[in-house]
Amino acid sequence: MRGTAPAPALMPGERMKPKWMRTFWRYRWLYLFMVPGIAYYIIFHYIPMFGLVVAFQNYNLMEGIFGSPWVGLDNFRTVFSSPDFPVLIKNTLLLSFYRIIFNMLPDLVLALMLNEIRVRWFKKTIQTLTYGPHFLSWIIVYGIMFSFFAPGSGLVTTFFRDMGWGSIDVLTNSEWFRPMLVLTDIWKSTGYGAIIYLAALAGINNELYESASMDGAGRWRQLWHITLPGVRDVFILLVILRLGSILDAGFEQVYIFLNVRVYDVGDILDTWIFRRGIEQMDFSVPAAVGVFKSIIGFVLVLGANKLAKRFGGSGIW
Structure with a gap:
């Protein structure tokens, strides 16, 4: 034995x-x-x-942390009493929710489509083309958008004007600013996000598909009963991680695309922190905003993780 x-x-x-x-x-x-x-x-x-x-503290750059006077919660009162705070919170939350709702589904859909492709060279070509924009900086992405939609001189705006269809304003229009951010982020990050789901799809046991085929299940049935449950935990995990950074809203992209005419819909907490901390050399109030963001993110991660476990997910821990 x-x-x-x-x-x-x-x-x-x-x-x-x-x-x-x-x-x-x-x-x-x-x-x-x-x-x-x-x-x-x-x-x-x-x-x-x-x-x-x-x-x-009332932080002074010359005196440092140990020499700056303590002010308690005054910096937090300054933040919460600011007339800009409600607008900043609204813009930040809206952009973050748009990213979670509209940016995660294209990642999953692209991964499912690539997973169904059986021609190897075609699959690699599509994956390379969709993954390529991830390596472009937001400066280059904005340059591409500017060349197409610059007011009065962009390729698309000039085409509309020459065709007699009127003028089109994308970069400086408050109504177009948020959709433009979401669409450019989808174009840039969908290929990279699909890789995570492809890795999860590769871990699904092929015997499940073989058993389903023997039982007469078609591709749609297999997708619904095997593939989607196989990536459910990964999807929930990514949602939890994004909720933890819900008050970030993509500083680099927003700061590059932001202009004076769209401040009412595009100014977020991070851009406000940057202007106050770097341009005005006021470090205490931005630090208070950072603490506030960290606490909110921590609470959201705990809550989302608990809900994920309650509804049958694995969560983070």
Whole structure:
């Protein structure tokens, strides 16, 4: 009969050591490989958290953290009492929800379409074309949009004017600004997002599809009962992670596309922080906004994770 594998023999000196010490020594090389990752998070993620005290100070760049006077919650009162705060929150939440609703479904749809393609070279070609825009910076994307939709001189605006269809205003129109951000983000990030779902699709057991085919299930039935449940946990995980950054709304893209004529619909918390912190050299109030964003994101992640588990998902932990 096959029995269990015998435990590794211990040296005479090891029997005298505590169990945790023997375990540590046995897996010492694995722990050694963990050191660079742990050091990275300590140095670049945990130690900088000491800078949160700036949110509770009237920070002076010359006096530093230890010399700046404490003001308690005054910076938070300044933020919440600002007449711009309701508009900033509204714009930030709307843009974030638009990104979650309209940007995640194209990723999944593209991955499902690529998964159904059986011609290998055609699949790789489509995946390369859709993945390519991810490597373009937002500066280049804005340059492309400007060349097409610049007021009075863009290719599309000139075409509309020459055809007698009137003028078209995309970059400086408040009604078009949010849809433009969403559409350009879809174009830029859909290919990259599909890779995550393709990895999840590759992990689905092919025997499930074979069994479904033998039972007479067509491609749509297999998609509904096997493929979509197979990527459900990944979809929920990505939603939870996006909810954690719901108050970010894509600073780089918004800041590059933003102009004075669309401030009422495009100015978000991060652009306001940038103007106040970098242009006005006021670091305490932006730090208070950063603490506020972190708390809201943390609460949303906890809530979304709990809801995911309640409805049968795996969640993050």
